[in-house]
Amino acid sequence: MQTAPAGPEAAREEDRRRLVRVAQGEEPGDLLIxxxxxxxxxTREVYAADVLxxxxxxxxxxxxxxxARVVEARGAYLAPGFIDAHIHIESSLLTPASFAAAVLPRGTTTVVAEPHEIVNVLGAYGLEWMLAAGRGSGLRMYASAPSCVPASEFECGGAVIGAGEVREMLARPDVLGLAxxxxxxxxxxxxxxVWSILTEGRRSGKRLDGHASGVRGRDLQAYAAAGLHSDHEATTPQEARERLRAGLWLMVREGSAARNLEALLPVLRDSPRRVMLVSDDVSVDELLTLGHLDRLLRACVAGGMHPADAVGLVTSNPAEYWGLHDLGAVAPGHHADFVLLRDLEGFGVLETFVGGMEARPGTSTPPLSGGPRSGGVNLGPGWAGASFEVPAHWPTMQVFPDQIVTGVAEPGAGDARLVVADRYGRGEWASCWTTGTGLRGAALGLSLLHDAHQAVFLGGENGDIRAAGQALERLGGGAVLVQGGEVRASLPLPYAGLMTDRPPAEAAARLGEVTRAAQALGCTLPYPVTTLSFLGLSVIPALKLTPRGLLDVRAWRRLP
Incomplete structure (x- = not known):
């Protein structure tokens, strides 16, 4: 004899039975839009209807x-809640609750976080902390399991993640795939x-996200044949179409450090089916001034896309890709996550709903464990007397204001020195020259440097660089601008040296002080903190700097 289900399953079944009764008019609903x-x-439509x-x-x-409750839309547009299918929350400089406070008013209700920033600092514990913080944020937060910690054999951060750790991460239901x-x-x-980690991804039956910067032709075919499902590194229409033709889902990135949407709009207009809009890395100041996924939708519609097609890029398409079958549409049985919009040109948000309730961000962030898991800054005992000479034969790194790729200039052609120092107590650092930043007479220092998150310093003489490093140690991480040995502006980031739990407006104000101080001293980068934070990422061409030397990424070698 069968027995009735008990516990959570029984409760979920009864919820569904009630949903059917409400749909048939046998019981009243909780909310009516x-x-x-x-x-x-x-269905690529906009049509009039009430939503129960x-x-x-x-x-x-x-x-x-x-x-029981009625909200009068009065002809406003009701779209599914927006989903960011690939984002590093740490790059916003905010903890999940503070991040939610910035994006919920913009219509974002779900994110798939790629927490390899905090995992590079704290190991697998960082993923656990991020998901725990996400549960109290007010957003629906999922994650992908970091696959490259460190990003390559040229980097050495605070942790190393192998196939065993990846297998344990992928076993979690709130981890949707391999990052x-x-x-x-x-x-x-x-x-x-690398292949042992790919094997764990395939065994999980979950998604395998790609990241193939500059990869074309047979190499791209081989990369897709390895079992990857997506890529967000296309920067030209040719690259985008090549990825779609290879069966990869296309994530179009538009963040603070890399802006690819305008260049790829022709592809979106022609082939919106297997495409998503993602922010990847976006800083708090840009979230507050320009917006989140809403600003990407504005650009798509202004560029000629049908509004329903544009909305699909941040709703139904990412939901399908990640297997979030109860999200991405305003439809029976789906979670009641939606956004009430004033119009479909400016995408002005009137109200955001999560689970049928007006969305509200969380108000608390779980603490990080003490000791080595606190993720502070330790530059080693030799830092107080350090000097930062550049090898005369090394080429100069060309920095671009709106891309995370770099170029190559002749040795000695630079105007600002770049220093990358190990912040985990190993006492290593290296220096090279850069051009394209303009910073003079001061040092800009950060404790965030993708992806190993070492300490990085731009400009300045030896004394200012040392003083900036000591200021980061005192703060437990952050961003500082030092001139004449004195801190002129700072943003403390006490959570792993990456994030703050302060309100977004306060964090943006402190970041703005650092930005303006750098720009007043000649820095020409519109987002100097974000751009500087990518100058050590060893998997993005052409030159990148780590504490152990300058890398030629295309040749995949460290320069002698």
Missing amino acids: RGAQIVQPL VAGGRVAALGSGFNA EMMNYPGVLRGDAG
Whole structure:
């Protein structure tokens, strides 16, 4: 004899049964959005309908419904809640709750975080902390399991993640797949460690995110053949179409350090089916002034896309890609995550709903464990007397204001020195010259440097660089601008040296002080902190600097 299910399963079944009764009019719903224009990316339509909600899910669309509470839309547009399918929350400089306070008012309700920033600092504990913080943030937060910690054999951060740790991460239900496989040379050359991680990804049956900067032709075909499912590194229409033709989902990145949307709009207009808009890395000041996914939608519609197609790039498409079958559409049975919009040109948000309730960000952040897991800054005992000479034969790194790739200039052609120092107590550092930044007479120092998150310093004489490092040690991480040995502006980032739990406006104000102080001393970068934080990422061409030397990424070698 069968027995009735008990516990959580029984409760979930009863919730679904009630949803059916509400849809059939046998019971009233909890919430009714009346008089809305539904933006439906599934059918490429915008049409009038009321939306009935019960138990946090959509029960029915139509008319003639009853509910305990009614919200009058008065013809406003109701779209599914926006989903950022690939984002490093740490790059916003905010903890998840503070990040939610910045993006919920912009219509974002779900994120798939790629927490390899904090995992590079704290190991697998960083993923656990990020998901715990996400549960109290007010957003629906999922994650992908970092695949490249460190990003390559040229980097050495605070942790090393191998196949065993990846397998344990992928076993979590809130981890949706393997995060961006940045070490494409390792994939193509059959590196045993890289392939053991790919094997765990395939065994999980979950998604395998790609990251193939500059990879074209047969190398791209081989990369896709290894089992990767997506890529967000296309910068030209040719690269984008090549990825789609290779069966990869295309993530179009538009963040603070890399802006690819304008160049790829022709592809989106022609082929919106297997495409997503993602922010990847976006700083708090840009979130508050320009917006999050809403600003990407504005650009798409202004560029000629149908509004429903544009909305699909941040709703139904990412939901399909990540297997979030109850998200991404305003439809019966789906979570009642939606955004009420004033219009479909400016995408002005009137109200954001998560689970049928007006969205509110969380108010607390779990603490980080003490000791080595606190993720502070330790530059080693030799830092107080350090000097930072550049080898005369090394080429100069060309820095670009809106890209994370760098170029190559002749030795000695630079105007600002770059120093990268190990912040985990190993006492290592290296220096090179840069051009394209303009900073003079001061040192800008950070404790965030993708992806190993060493300490990085731009400009300045030896004394200012040393003083900036000592200031970072005192703060436990952050961003500082030092001139004449004195700190002129600073942003403390006490969570792993990457994030603050201060309100977004306060964090943006402190970041703005650092930016303006750097620009007043000649820095020409619009977002100097974000751009500087990518000058050590060893898997992005052409030159990158680590504490152990200057890398020629295309040749995949450290310069002698």
